[in-house]
Amino acid sequence: MALKGAEIMKKLPKTNCKECGCATCFAFAMKLATGGVKLDDCPYLDPEVKAELKGAMAPPIKLVTIGTGQNAVVIGEEEVMFRHEKTFFHEPGIAVLISDRESESSIDEKIARVKNLRFERVGNVLKINLLALSNDSGDGGRFETLVKKAYETTDFPFILISEDTDILFSAAAMCADRRPLVYPITSENVSASIPKLKELGVPAGVKGDSLDEVISVTTQLKDAGVEESVIDPGSKNMLDGIRDQTLIRRAALKKGFRPLGYPTMAFPCNMYQDKYEEVLATSALMTKYAGIVVTSLTEKDFIFPLLVHRFNIYSDPRRPMTVEEKVYEVSQPDENSPILISTNYALDFFIVSGAIEEANIPAFLCIKDTGGIGVLAAWTSGKFTGEAIAEFLKKYDVENKVKHRKLIIPGVAKKLKDELEEELPSWEILLGPSEASDIPKFLSEEWKV
Amino acid sequence: MFQAPLEKYPVNIREVILGLGEKAKKIGGENTFPLHFFEGFLPNPPGLGLEVLDMQPENWPTWALDPFEDVVSDPVGWAKKGVEEYGAEILCLRLLSTDPMGMDVAPEEAAKTVRKVVDSLNIPLIVLGTGAEDKDSKVLTEVARECSGKNLLLGPALKGNYQEIAKAALEHGHAIVAQASMDANLTKELNIALCKFFPPERIVVDPTSSALGYGMEYTFSIIESIKQFGLVDKDNMMQMPIFADIGIECWRTKEAKESKDQGVLWEATTGMTFLLAGANLVVLRHPEALRLIKNMISN
């Protein structure tokens, strides 16, 4: 939230009258800061103060929605320059560019390929989010054919691109119910565009050759009641894009400068001829704040790294990443292979499974869901106790995977050994190393069937 | 007229020199965030090191092997090809043969290999052990002695073995990679311990790398925060240049083994991401990943 609870408190009557439903004005201020109550709930606020607070409380970077329903791309409302300061909130939309100059079969094929660019990773779906439809031909009819096809055969949200304002809004009208982003809105066409933007209720893709130009356009849009814009600062290459997006975000977050308080978009598809370079630029621009990136690539080998990259950078550093609960087979284990057990905290999983691979000794790695917390904390809260693990072994029929009855547990969990010995009397419980990096040594020296 | 919100910082990241003579390379020295040419001074482009092994690679996909297929049994040949054909300006010789769980080659023998490479090519050289504390201590000490005066960058120096390695580096005129595991506080602690007797301008910090899809964001954020502590908070124990050893991490992923394009991009994306975070020196395996990154960051 833009304004902290304590700052809101300064503007409140401080009478603790309780008429808003909260016990104190301070409580009301806190709830307001985190969105639990509305400003209007306080009957004693001076209208000027109310307006001031409303303005100040608005998030510094506008939330913009492109598309509708479950496929909607929601960007903006970012709060930090560096993800470790809190987190990045709304992952950028990746758009694939389709030109109306392409042949129908080429367009069909591209659309089919884009639909297939869906992957699953640690329980999440990674995919392309938008189609950027471009009126390169300059021909209104051709553009409408493209938009119509995309509209009828896919459920992607769109970015509509045309230098001709009439063609642009005509196409937008065709698919207005899917809230397309219309681009470019410039200082030349902004006056003519405003009534149409308002009528259709769609967000504006603002383009300027300088930030001054962008500011002029966004200001005119805002004044006219067009609230949602995405800014293209016209960056020519990756380095410029990094500069432009950094300065825009800084202006919004650190200076509270509203005319630049919008998410940004970048066109790496126009920056580089070489495919590898386009991929690298796309990933860099996503790392450095882009709300939308437009790519021309549709091959899995180029798109998949981008999807995983976006997934990584936009993961919340405050929440531990987790992996799926199951019995992982590392390096093709057999009935004589060792069994190790640990929690589903992703980083631990990668380190432990990596260490086992390095040891070159095939093994079963049992990963128990502990909500992503590590061994000791999980044991204390009852998620990684003897009882819980015994249940796990039963659930995944671990007994029948091996001939032996030995279980290697993380070395830090000494108390767990006693519990497990009680729960699993027919098993030998081996205390493994405390450090994952000692797993290779442990397995090669201590493991014997 | 919009005033761009530029930021200026009063301190510099330290400059570390790798190698000797006219081919020596400097890294670090910047007084602003990575690639922020528009608001600060970055005297040295990030160093891009090409990896060379001191033994035949195992389990590499063919496309990772292809560029060096004809030379992988000879570290000197491999190093030469990296420089002459692929334009590497920094090399990283990884002494995998010394792995106590593997070939367990003796320190003296490993040091001789390093010496051969050093003698055949006058180019900045990073020399890395395997991370096995005790063995690395012996190996790197021997390498330091054998290549005395050559200003190599030796690592990793860890909490458990930095004293021996730094002592040898000090005595024989080398720089070191100080490695702490994904934690800014531990990085600082190791630097404090080192700087009691070792010059800070010969330290490069390694927060431990990870590949795209396998923890990359942890490394990314640690590198970003180390850079901030140094530049913005002016913590002089966090002003060393930052090192990212990523080739080995990326090419062990199953994704890199699916196709050449995906493999090269897996590595290049990881490398670029760490450069954007603030890495001043990155070690890559595939020459195409190196060339790609180099082209994209040149100003």
Add this chain to the structure above:
Amino acid sequence: MILIGEDLNIMSNAISQAIKERNAQPIRECVEGQTGNGVDYLDLNVGPQKKDPAPTIEWLVNTVQGFTDLPLCLDTTNVVAMEAGLKLCKKKALINSASGARESMETVMPLSKKYSSGLVLSVINDAGLPSDADERAASILESLEYANELGIENEDIWIDPVLMPVGVDQRQILSYMEFIQMIPDLAPGAKSVCGLSNLSYSAPKGLRGLLNRTFLVIITRYGQDAAIVSGFDEELIRLNRGEMPEIVDLIHRAMDEEDMDISTLSTKEQEYVKTTQVLMGKTLYSNSWLEV
């Protein structure tokens, strides 16, 4: 500040052994050691207690009450064990703890009402640990509402803002201090408490006490009411009792960033000043913070 002694803890081998064997002697030593130094409450930490939850805690409570009249703080995540212990407490007990997670509010809070005990209420909720002061405030307001509706008054609630180890997340310490100062306005009548030793969890063993003691002084100044501490840290207890006013004053001056020539101070004083600077976020924490 009210001090709750934490040393009767199953993480200690001696204690867990004694509990297992039903051996009262080590328990007695632990109780008398802490009460001798002068704590106000005793925390009994019996862990998750999956097996035989009731008999263990019953034995422990009865045994401890045989050696002291101090009120008890019962520390377990097992609700059955908690209730069994509460039944036997002679003095008004303190439940350690409930959180804002739905399950905890529904199963633990009613016990506080039923047995008229105090309730340690942490800011953790179903989303996890709040990341800053405002988020902590939002979380605690919700749990307080739930508690008040059950008939538990603020006066019986001890709010735990959850202290993170300085080596794990130094910024959280600043959020913590900011939040403590909000509590009187946020929850009039409620007390604040924390597990002080968490602060120094990852620090070198010999330096943990220094971190804990310095922080105790800092948060006392910010108005914290209680802390769960080591009952064997004599210096901490003396500090808390006002027997070391010069150190307290020094810490306050370091908090206020007063100009001082640190080289004129004794080693011990220098250590307190450096520690204060780290805890106030002036320098990045490292395990060698005293050596810089």
